[in-house]
Amino acid sequence: MGDQAPPTLEQLARQRLLREEDLTISILEGLPVGLFQEMFQEAFNDRRTNILRAMVSAWPFPDLSVRSLIKDSDLETLKALLDGLDVLITDKVHPRRSKLRVLDLTGVDHDFWRIKAETHEDDCSPQAERQEQPVEVSPNSGVKKRFKVVIDLGLIKTRFNQCDWYLLQWAQQRNDSIHVCCRTLKLWDSPVFAAVQIFKMINLDCILELILSHWSLEFMVQLFPYLEQMRKLHTLELVGIREPLRSTASAEQEWISMLLSQISRFPCLQNLSVHHTYFLTGCLEKWLRCLKTPLKTLSIAGCRLSQSDLDYLSQCLNIRELNHLNLSGVELSDSCPKLLGVLLERISSTLQTLELEECEMRDCHFNAILPSLSQCSQLTVVSFCNNNISLSVLKNLLRHTAKLSKLIYEKYPAPLECYEGLRILKDKFELLCPEMLDIIRAERQPKKVSFCTRTCLNCFHCCFYNLEVRLFCLCP
Ligand SMILES: [Zn+2]
Ligand SMILES: [Zn+2]
Incomplete structure (x- = not known):
């Protein structure tokens, strides 16, 4: 201006x-x-x-x-x-x-x-790359390399992006001097040979974060000999792992056991995400029991969990220090409401983010978590969108979260009173939102807070209300 x-x-x-x-x-x-x-x-x-x-x-x-x-x-x-x-x-x-x-x-x-002139959070070789010293001892050759290039790599099917591919080729030609230090590796629906090709170009023990997306179980198991070498892995994300096309039930069971045994062999694993993956149902206990260290992050999204899974989750020792919990898309409607409360209570002193979107939660579930939610004083992010909550319970929820002084981002569902059958009552939504904001404001000034309806099935938009923006579905 x-x-x-x-x-x-x-x-x-x-x-x-x-x-x-x-x-x-x-x-x-x-x-x-x-x-x-x-x-x-x-x-x-x-x-x-x-x-x-x-x-x-x-x-x-x-x-x-x-x-x-x-x-x-x-x-x-x-x-x-x-x-x-x-x-x-x-x-x-x-x-x-x-x-x-x-x-x-x-x-x-x-x-x-x-520029990290002083501090250095390097996990590969803590002091090595200071000043004139060589940066790395290559585990394969024993040769000290003078320079390190740190990268994240992603492979989609068989395709690298142009820059990653150029860099890998460049580094190969300077193998004596350059240590390629890959921190995050994402393999998206790639053929085994392509994944193995990358594994051979980088040091597997540098990888901290591995994301395997849209793999079929029978092909994924072929990567395990390489995964075993990822001794520093702290984050594992499995997304959309598919059922094998042709296999006997016993082969499939064996592959799942191999996967669990592989997971148990990551000595530093702290963050586990399993999204839209079919084989978690009924065996969550096996997954969490095999972990060597307590988790910091657990994200199970779009998966089906049985009553026994939730039962175990509320008791599990390996999540006692959890910072982040995401159960979005896990249907909780038929689960015993108490379990979620017990779970939250166990992790209340460490929990920082809680995502429970689209869990089909009802009033009874919200009522059950309120006492333990109030104890989660470290929470900075909560998200409860797309659940079934009545206005009175939502107000009560807000009275509880209003007291959580560290919250910086909070997302709430519109109450059931904003719907008439499939129709969203926009006027009602617009009227209620300021009232709900005031409940929070009575205790503290919210930083980022939003209310959101379900997607309207007529126009495929939702109504959204936050401190700056008001959006409404397109229906007349
Ligand atoms: Zn490295
Ligand atoms: Zn609409």
């Missing part, structure tokens, strides 16, 4: 430097360290590949971390970064001030980029 502050002298200097590439590259060696970080960010945003290349090879910190903005279209930017590293590898010119050892291309950070 024209009221922006005028650029500072430093910004003007940086802009000038970016425009004059040759000049900038020639003075990089003498550039004050404090200017590097912001210059790099601006060069990155402007895709000044020549400057990026030169800055990487003159980088005055041990780590350079770039959030994964490098999508397919940014192959040129990635090439520039790797070319910069190439200068250091070949030692043709070793810029005096370069301290770079780790190039981090993962998307784990929420900031656009950062």
Whole structure:
């Protein structure tokens, strides 16, 4: 709006430097360290590949971390970064001030980029990549590698994205100097041979997070010899695992046992997600019993759980330190309402996020969890959308959550009073929402709170109400 502050002298200097590439590259060696970080960010945003290349090879910190903005279209930017590293590898010119050892291309950070000059949460080799020391001992070759490139990889069927593939090829050709450190690996409905091809290109003991999506059980078991080598895995996500096409019941049972035994062999597993997967029903106890360490996250979404599963869940020791619980899409309508209350009570001192969307919960379930919910004083996120709750019970729920002072994000279902058969009573919804917000406001100022109806079966939209936005279904 024209009221922006005028650029500072430093910004003007940086802009000038970016425009004059040759000049900038020639003075990089003498550039004050404090200017590097912001210059790099601006060069990155402007895709000044020549400057990026030169800055990487003159980088005055041990780590350079770039959030994964490098999508397919940014192959040129990635090439520039790797070319910069190439200068250091070949030692043709070793810029005096370069301290770079780790190039981090993962998307784990929420900031656009950062420099980890002091702290380092590296799980692969805690002290190794400081200063001039080699970064990694490769488990396969015993060779110490000088540089590490940290990445997340995803394979969809047989396809990599262009950047990932380029990077893997590039690193293969520099196998003596580069350690590719893959932190998150996602394999989406891939053939076994393609998965094995990647396993052979990376160190499996660097992987912290593995997501297997839309695999068929009989093919998934063929990956187990490799999974065994993922000794640092802390997060396992299984999504949409399919029944085998042709198999006997006994073979299938054996594969499931193999899977459980595999899971029991991850010594650091803390986060387990099983979504839309058919074989959890009736054997949750086996799954949770086999874990070596207590879980921090348990997410079971879109799965069917039996009464005995829920029974076990409410007693399970391996979830006593749970931070995150998601049971969205697990039908609880016929379950004993008390179980959920018992479960919450057991984890009340550690629980931070609770997601119970589309669980077919009724008033009796909400009433049963209220006493223990009040004790969950660490909760920052709750989500109860798409459940069946009456206005009076919803108000009571809000009186309880209003007292949870750490909540920053809360989602509630519209009460049953907002429906007439399949029709959503929009006026009623609009009228009730402010009233419900006031219940929270009586105790604290909500940060992010929303109320939502089910999807209207006429127009396929829902009604939504939060502090800023009001949306209504399209029906007249
Ligand atoms: Zn590594
Ligand atoms: Zn509608």
